[in-house]
Amino acid sequence: MVGITIKHRSGKARRGVLHTPHGDVQTPVFMPVGTAATVKGVTPDQLAATGSKMILANTYHLMLRPGAETVAALGGVHRMLNWDGPMLTDSGGYQVFSLAHLRKMSDEAVTFQSHIDGSKQVLSPEIAVDIQRALGADVMMQLDECPPGDATEDQVREAVVRSAAWAQRCKTQWLQGDCDAQALFGIQQGGVFVHMRAESAKRLVDLDLPGYAIGGLSVGEGHDPMVAVLDHIDEQLPIDKPRYLMGVGEPRDLLAAVLRGVDMFDCVLPTRNGRNASAFTWHGRVKVRNAQWARSTEPLDANCSCYCCSNYSRGTLRHLFNAGEMLGPTLVSIHNLYFFAEFMEAIRTAIESDELDAMAPRWLDQIYG
Amino acid sequence: MVGITIKHRSGKARRGVLHTPHGDVQTPVFMPVGTAATVKGVTPDQLAATGSKMILANTYHLMLRPGAETVAALGGVHRMLNWDGPMLTDSGGYQVFSLAHLRKMSDEAVTFQSHIDGSKQVLSPEIAVDIQRALGADVMMQLDECPPGDATEDQVREAVVRSAAWAQRCKTQWLQGDCDAQALFGIQQGGVFVHMRAESAKRLVDLDLPGYAIGGLSVGEGHDPMVAVLDHIDEQLPIDKPRYLMGVGEPRDLLAAVLRGVDMFDCVLPTRNGRNASAFTWHGRVKVRNAQWARSTEPLDANCSCYCCSNYSRGTLRHLFNAGEMLGPTLVSIHNLYFFAEFMEAIRTAIESDELDAMAPRWLDQIYG
Numbered sequence: 001m002v003g004i005t006i007k008h009r010s011g012k013a014r015r016g017v018l019h020t021p022h023g024d025v026q027t028p029v030f031m032p033v034g035t036a037a038t039v040k041g042v043t044p045d046q047l048a049a050t051g052s053k054m055i056l057a058n059t060y061h062l063m064l065r066p067g068a069e070t071v072a073a074l075g076g077v078h079r080m081l082n083w084d085g086p087m088l089t090d091s092g093g094y095q096v097f098s099l100a101h102l103r104k105m106s107d108e109a110v111t112f113q114s115h116i117d118g119s120k121q122v123l124s125p126e127i128a129v130d131i132q133r134a135l136g137a138d139v140m141m142q143l144d145e146c147p148p149g150d151a152t153e154d155q156v157r158e159a160v161v162r163s164a165a166w167a168q169r170c171k172t173q174w175l176q177g178d179c180d181a182q183a184l185f186g187i188q189q190g191g192v193f194v195h196m197r198a199e200s201a202k203r204l205v206d207l208d209l210p211g212y213a214i215g216g217l218s219v220g221e222g223h224d225p226m227v228a229v230l231d232h233i234d235e236q237l238p239i240d241k242p243r244y245l246m247g248v249g250e251p252r253d254l255l256a257a258v259l260r261g262v263d264m265f266d267c268v269l270p271t272r273n274g275r276n277a278s279a280f281t282w283h284g285r286v287k288v289r290n291a292q293w294a295r296s297t298e299p300l301d302a303n304c305s306c307y308c309c310s311n312y313s314r315g316t317l318r319h320l321f322n323a324g325e326m327l328g329p330t331l332v333s334i335h336n337l338y339f340f341a342e343f344m345e346a347i348r349t350a351i352e353s354d355e356l357d358a359m360a361p362r363w364l365d366q367i368y369g
Numbered sequence: 370m371v372g373i374t375i376k377h378r379s380g381k382a383r384r385g386v387l388h389t390p391h392g393d394v395q396t397p398v399f400m401p402v403g404t405a406a407t408v409k410g411v412t413p414d415q416l417a418a419t420g421s422k423m424i425l426a427n428t429y430h431l432m433l434r435p436g437a438e439t440v441a442a443l444g445g446v447h448r449m450l451n452w453d454g455p456m457l458t459d460s461g462g463y464q465v466f467s468l469a470h471l472r473k474m475s476d477e478a479v480t481f482q483s484h485i486d487g488s489k490q491v492l493s494p495e496i497a498v499d500i501q502r503a504l505g506a507d508v509m510m511q512l513d514e515c516p517p518g519d520a521t522e523d524q525v526r527e528a529v530v531r532s533a534a535w536a537q538r539c540k541t542q543w544l545q546g547d548c549d550a551q552a553l554f555g556i557q558q559g560g561v562f563v564h565m566r567a568e569s570a571k572r573l574v575d576l577d578l579p580g581y582a583i584g585g586l587s588v589g590e591g592h593d594p595m596v597a598v599l600d601h602i603d604e605q606l607p608i609d610k611p612r613y614l615m616g617v618g619e620p621r622d623l624l625a626a627v628l629r630g631v632d633m634f635d636c637v638l639p640t641r642n643g644r645n646a647s648a649f650t651w652h653g654r655v656k657v658r659n660a661q662w663a664r665s666t667e668p669l670d671a672n673c674s675c676y677c678c679s680n681y682s683r684g685t686l687r688h689l690f691n692a693g694e695m696l697g698p699t700l701v702s703i704h705n706l707y708f709f710a711e712f713m714e715a716i717r718t719a720i721e722s723d724e725l726d727a728m729a730p731r732w733l734d735q736i737y738g
Contacts, residue, residue, distance in 0.1 A: 036688070036689075036692040036694055037685065037688060037689065037692070037694075038689060038694045038695075038696040040694065040695060040696075041695045041696070042696075043415075043676070043696065043699065043700075044680075045676075046412075061692075065688070065691060065692055066663065066684075066687075066688045066691070070663060070664055070684070070688070073664040073666075073684070074664060074666060074682055074684045074685055074688075075666060075682070079682075079685075080682075080685045080688070082680045082681060082685075294435065294439060295439055295442040295443060297442075297443060297444060307412070307414075311413075311451045312451060313443055313444070313448075313449075315435075315439070315442070315443040316406065316443055316448075316449045316451075318435075319405075319406060319434070319435045319439070319443075319449070320405075320406065320407060322434060322435070323405040323406070323430075323434055325405055325406075325407045325409065326407075326409060326410045326695055326698070326699070327407040327409075327410070327411075327412065329695070330412065330695070330699075331412075
């Protein structure tokens with residue numbers, strides 16, 4: 001059974017423990033993304049060694065390839081990922097909007113063509129729950145409609161109404177299965193319109209779901225409009241349920257959201273940037289391909305204890321990227337995942353000692369100069 | 370200081386220990402290839418966990434990128450590879466013949482254009498030793514001329530004479546450095562002509578080098594002509610020096626060579642095939658992409674204890690390759706490296722109990738059906 005115990009509040013920031021069938025997770029937590037049954041470029045052993053505790057898998061990718069039935073036949077997404085810890089699946093809705101072709105939307109369902117093989121697919125609230133049940137993660141997400149960052153208020157209102165109706169249908173479908181084995185989270189929409197956010201939250205909270213996500217952010221609206229929305233979530237969402245801000249990973253955004261009461265995050269940033277030779281550090285981004293590192297014997301971060309920084313110099317990493325060796329992306333992904341886990345741990349410690357308000361501007365200064 | 374202690378002979382097969390400045394290695398040994406300062410697709414931790422004990426790095430690749438001086442500035446090839454165990458570098462000669470452009474050969478040196486950036490390069494026996502000294506591996510190889518598998522006897526004779534002269538020049542250059550820190554091996558040429566092989570060996574043995582390689586095989590001549598050459602190496606090469614068959618990795622060839630007195634091998638086969646979804650097992654090759662494995666929950670080899678077989682099904686591996694995930698090549702490379710290490714261990718055990726003659730046909734039957 002999934003739930004959160006809040007151990008300490010500091011301002012709006014929450015220091016808690018998320019309980020799942022696959023174990024407890026200290027919150028606030030950052031979840032690396034394992035798109036297609038692997039967090040890209042790393043083994044689960046390497047992932048665990050970075051301090052990552054809970055991961056996300058993408059329903060859209062897995063339903064198209066290898067297919068939900070095949071995932072189930074192979075033992076579920078935990079087994080395929082060889083990950084025994086907590087896991088969450090998204091509903092597939094977001095990728096339908098960002099990746100699929102020939103999308104057709106109705107109140108009943110969304111139909112689309114697979115971006116992989118052009119096959120016709122249908123995703124309804126009921127199907128999204130059934131697929132996620134076959135995948136078998138600890139937390140399932142409702143199917144929602146996520147309008148673009150520049151959507152009009154009318155478009156946003158339509159998405160709020162439809163998403164709330166879909167949340168109800170997802171709940172009905174979810175209640176027919178083993179609700180303790182897999183939780184269902186609702187997703188707040190409402191774009192950058194605070195009153196629509198409140199409306200969306202109210203409709204979801206009435207459903208009394210095990211957790212609530214904040215969706216429809218980090219879709220191009222920018223940092224300040226995102227923060228303006230987050231300013232209100234502590235009053236909009238119940239105090240005793242986990243709160244998950246979807247798709248957010250930039251350290252600046254993580255800090256702003258934690259300070260406003262968010263518990264969970266996911267983003268591809270650590271691994272995507274890792275593959276692109278861009279390393280996160282406490283003193284800003286390191287572009288590994290930069291010629292200035294050709295003969296540098298320094299690690300990415302002298303104070304970092306990750307496998308990459310313990311064993312590899314910037315010069316060697318640069319060489320590995322220049323030579324097109326897989327080890328380069330693997331090592332910088334490991335470093336970035338470690339940075340995110342360490343960053344969240346620092347955040348948790350700062351909440352416990354009521355110092356996050358003081359630390360946040362210092363960290364932002366260090367990281368973004 | 371590099372040398373071999375032969376602990377047991379069974380027919381011509383030798384069970385020994387190769388001593389190097391970075392530790393002892395049980396022989397016969399298979400060395401995975403770390404072309405450009407990494408064994409492709411795996412970390413050194415993963416590599417060590419496969420049971421691999423000694424690896425090879427390619428001088429040609431490293432001299433072109435990042436360059437020998439940069440390798441030295443970054444602490445040498447052991448440091449770059451993050452590998453504390455024994456290591457060997459080839460001379461670069463073989464890749465000059467297989468990869469470089471606009472090659473010009475003289476008794477003095479070979480000039481060529483880099484296949485990476487077109488830059489003009491020179492490799493002489495002296496330069497090959499100097500570069501390998503900068504790289505810093507335990508064993509350096511002489512620069513030699515490796516004619517193609519279909520070379521005429523005249524071409525082969527020329528290569529034998531030139532390679533012997535270059536061995537002498539490499540030795541002179543080698544003697545000016547720290548000979549205990551890095552050994553120099555000579556390379557026998559002679560194509561498939563047994564008398565030329567004898568002539569080549571005699572010229573090398575006169576130089577009294579720490580070890581001898583058998584070059585110019587596995588270049589398209591086929592299994593039987595290779596074996597016909599290997600039939601004579603036990604009488605051609607000194608009993609008390611390590612013998613290294615270059616570029617050979619097919620299990621069938623490894624067995625034939627060990628039975629004829631070879632101690633060391635290297636090949637890209639485990640990692641190249643790993644990246645191509647082709648797995649070595651004791652019961653033949655498994656083509657991981659094959660549709661028949663789509664829902665298979667079996668590992669590649671039910672009797673294998675590698676990280677891949679302990680944690681991943683054929684169905685999941687097939688999915689990872691189909692999805693283009695790096696983890697697929699990494700996992701099958703790990704499995705293949707483990708297979709090669711285990712195969713060599715079985716060979717060593719069989720030599721110790723004088724059973725290799727009996728086991729070899731059984732293994733070949735299993736593996737090649």
